[in-house]
Amino acid sequence: MDKREKHRILMVSDFFYPNFGGVENHIYYISQCLIKLGHKVVVMTHAYKNRSGVRYMTGGLKVYYVPWRPFLMQNTLPTFYGTLPIVRTVLVREKISLVHGHQAFSTLCHEALMHARTMGYKVVFTDHSLYGFADVGSIHMNKVLQFTLADVSQAICVSHTSKENTVLRSGLPPEKVFVIPNAVDTAVFKPAPKRLGNHEIVIVVISRLVYRKGADLLVEVIPEVCHLHPNVRFIVGGDGPKRVRLEEMREKHSLQDRVDMLGAVPHSKVQSVLITGHIFLNSSLTEAFCIAILEAASCGLLTVSTRVGGVPEVLPGDMVVLAEPDPSDMVLAITKAINLLPQIDPQSMHNRMKKLYSWHDVARRTVIVYDCALRCSNQDLLERLPRYLSCGSWAGKLFCLLMILDYLFWLLLKLWQPDMDIEVALDVHLTSSQHGEGTWDSIEDGSSK
Template sequence: MSDSRKHRILMVSDFFYPNFGGVENHIYYLSQCLLKLGHKVVVMTHAYGKRSGVRYMTGGLKVYYVPLRPFFMQNIFPTFYGTLPIVRTILIRENISLVHGHQAFSTLCHEALMHARTMGYKVVFTDHSLYGFADVGSIHMNKVLQFTLADVTQAICVSHTSKENTVLRAGLPPEKVYVIPNAVDTAMFKPAPERLSREEIIIVVISRLVYRKGADLLVEVIPEVCQMHSNVRFIIGGDGPKRVRLEEMREKHSLQDRVEMLGAVPHAHVRSVLISGHIFLNSSLTEAFCIAILEAASCGLLTVSTRVGGVPEVLPDDMIVLAEPDPGDMVRAIGTAISILPRIDPQTMHLRMKKLYSWHDVAKRTEIVYDHALSCCNQSLTDRLSRYLSCGAWAGKLFCLVMIIDFLLWHLLQMWQPAEEIEEVPELVFHNREESWNVNEDHGLI
């Protein structure tokens, strides 16, 4: 790749390692593949416990754990302008050319994209979730998203359903939104070397035990399945406020020997849990994509899932059994999965997943989005404000005021600490994986 096409990307989200989840994995694997393609990638997230300052991860991935503590659900407290000095310093120090924000309910993402646009940087946003339109939380979230995306250069969604949802919620022109799915590390998620005995059918559930993930649905489905199929056993990995309900269900129906509760499962141990089962059960009530389904399929498990969001787009019909988010239909789908289980070959399924989903392919497609974003012409503040005005009679004026203040604060920072006084960091070249793990840059740069 020629130097002219190399990008210097800042990934921003409240959700990153050591936390584990779909967004965290997406940012990590995408960053690693972009590094291999010759781009410079830096991640910005908030501090996690004692993990603060600057760290290096595998492949030389540099991570800024800025000294801001999570306030609610791993999000920092919204400050609007409090993050401006830190964001500006990182952008200048790392000589960033493009900012890529992830996740609609990440406060740090919204603020970083706002500041980056104020400073004239091109920004890309990836939406990883689906939201409704009627409840109070969704209405407020959609307004925030409309504000952020009013001036975004390009947007990415992980499924076509997610794209439709984001276009409707944020009022974005569809031509500015690309669909790039998630992927799975098939080298990490491999089937068991030997096929499991099917005398006992083991159904695996790995999920946060919250309402949105359908934990209440599991409470009704599991006793029915156990009653209908005497050779079925459940393994449930995950933690959350709904865990108590599942434990109460297990006690009420005397299923202690047939429902195993593992609690929170570290990501490094997910494969070992998956390969102990035959069927993976996903009971989510809303899902933009669901990486867990990919991990299970890569391990050779047949999937039973609710037909919600972008889930029907994830796997071919012969690798998944879909059901409505209704207890009766879920029980029927599990019965169907048990009947077709003898026709499932884990090794064949794994090989198909290697062809279907690749992080390298995701990175190549994301690279095209970056090229398009950087080819867009810059607009003046007046032109940008006109976009915010179109967001609503009152909201539009409020958004314009927020951006004008941000613009003025940025110029004050320019006078107080000119960009020339901020030293750019030298480029570090890592020659092997072990070296990149050993570098630990914990000096107080920020």
Template sequence: MATKNGLSRPQLSFIDSDRFQVVVMTHAYGRRCGVRYMTNGLKVYYVPRLPFLMQNTLPTLYGTFPIIRNILIREGITVVHGHQAFSTLCHEALLHARTMGYKVVFTDHSLYGFADLGSIHMNKVLQFTLADVHETICVSHTSKENTVLRSGLPPQKVFVIPNAVDTAMFKPNPSARMLDEVVIVVISRLVYRKGADLLVEVIPEVCRLFPNVRFLVGGDGPKRVRLEEMREKHSLQERVEMLGAVPHTQVQSVLVRGHIFLNSSLTEAFCIAILEAASCGLLTVSTRVGGVPEVLPPDMIVLAEPVPENMVEAIGRAIKLLPKIDPFSMHDRMRTLYSWTDVAKRTEVVYDHAMNARDEDLLQRLSRYFECGPWAGKLFCLVVILDFIIWNILEWWKPTKEADIAPDMIHHNEIEHQ
């Protein structure tokens, strides 16, 4: 995502619309390729790079430079904002943007370890990228601590801005609930990290202890087979409903059928699904991991250690608390606690910090990369120097002054006032 200063430009309904316009760049999604305009005036570039695994594109390092440069110049970008540590497109965009002299911001949405091979590799890549960003955003204080430890960033350069929920989309509907049973909703990717194996142990025990409990399980993934086998083994076909993948537009209709939302994640920086469930008036039972304890007030969530016995006990406590839960009161509290408007205002402050940062030449940038390690530091410097050379070749081949500048799109509100 990139933003451009919009003081003299038409208003857009995002991030303090009288000051900023937002342009999104992502990879192609199937046949969705090229430039699209969303109904709220958001412009999206779907670059012709197809994902190969978990919505990640193949790393090209320099292969995306020409198209990224073209977009940044055409749109008159001021700040480049990258998301997600595992996004190769994000890392490449931030590298190229810094080479071109743009201010950059990075948001980390996940927690990663320090011991396994994948985490060690990812942490080094993150150290490379964050060595040259102006500001960083994390979605929880636990996430901030994790990012600082992994990347070596000074803590004062990391802001904490939580996610939010569109409460207008997630409203309670008690009439959709069954009166004679307790429905526990699970909506998650059915993978190891999301605690699918934990669900296999927890669900049969809960069904044994509480005859009036039924489960709705939404989501898909490699662990779905284990849940299907568990359901067959314990003859729970009537009490465990497998919904498969649930489109986001249908999540609310599933949530309002339940009384309790169950999150079994083994690691989680924030978990926006908890916000959506609480906004629909569900009491949450969750593993006590990562940034989850920061998400909701204690009377709206029951926390447990990620072991079957503790989860079953927590669900029992939640069932006893249900008579005290007012879905509409919970919805009103969520509307006050989490607002995308508030997130946008806080993000704007981070952009202001980035834009006020002093400009640096190549040598000043290289000095930070060099400090990333005795071998890695030298390798990082070579990567940046080559990126700088490619940028100058592109400038010679297609000078910036000859670029075709994209016209601003007039927002419908402006047309009505004209």
């Protein structure tokens, strides 16, 4: 283990286990790798059903499930100042040195970063998504992001396309934004022990069945592919509002025996689904970086994907066939992929993925960002306010008012309960043999190992 300073990091996001997705996987895996590097990591998220309070996960990862309930798309209701007491308590209790927020969608992330800056902590933000500039929702979200990133220490994006998007949306100086891609756990996502035959071609889709993930494209693509290739069968894993359309398509074209609808697939079961297929199909309409593509490639599947966002950056050209988000072009790409299958060696593809993507490498690069953030100069409120004023003629004044009020509430909170009255938590230390004891079962049920 190196002699560099060890950090005490608070990861904050509305998106974490038991919910499953790319952001959730990213936070979990990078936290585990940071713990193995000797850093302390604590996760803060909102409560999920009956999961509230403090839980321990694999490797001693401590998770605060704050008793806030989601109200829309797993996001908590914006309170601005309602989360200040509990954020302060966690920061002081765990002796945190740096706060790392994830996902622009997350209300809890934005509020925690705001409170952390008020209290003088260095903050890092990771953006996992792409946004537009024209629709009402994007305009609103971009303004919120501009407010949050106005005083952020450093930012991370998962692709170069995502970096360009984030810089344009937030006005953040490009030199403060690092590009660190996602990764894949190649120890979990391994090819099938025995290579599948090509007499029946199985195309796997595992995705949330929503508009942004291109579920409407699948409704048009699947019947055409089944018509052109009688030996092709589809396995569709995932759930969402667009599932009804896919089921109607299957009934309309009498494809019940050629399209299997699995519903929601737990992450622990994804590998067992992937290894039953030859081709992985991603139909997203927008994507900053697609971890599902990495998982499929690590399992030895040839990928067919829409050419959107950061997807072209993810895999080498001989491991993916790209298409425009258009049904006819996607059908052509799938046909091309079927013809390329005899040249694909799943084990060779898996070995290449082990060299290309590693969560340990992601963690090491993230530590460099933390080091840069902690070297940033400390500034008081008056020195920081001009950054918020630059966010717009009226928005800048509003943002300054929000920060001034947050500062005053923090001072009142310190008078009511001084830092010394907050009990400091004991650190959990694991031996090296204990680091590997946890399993996916401990992640899903929240039990400690």
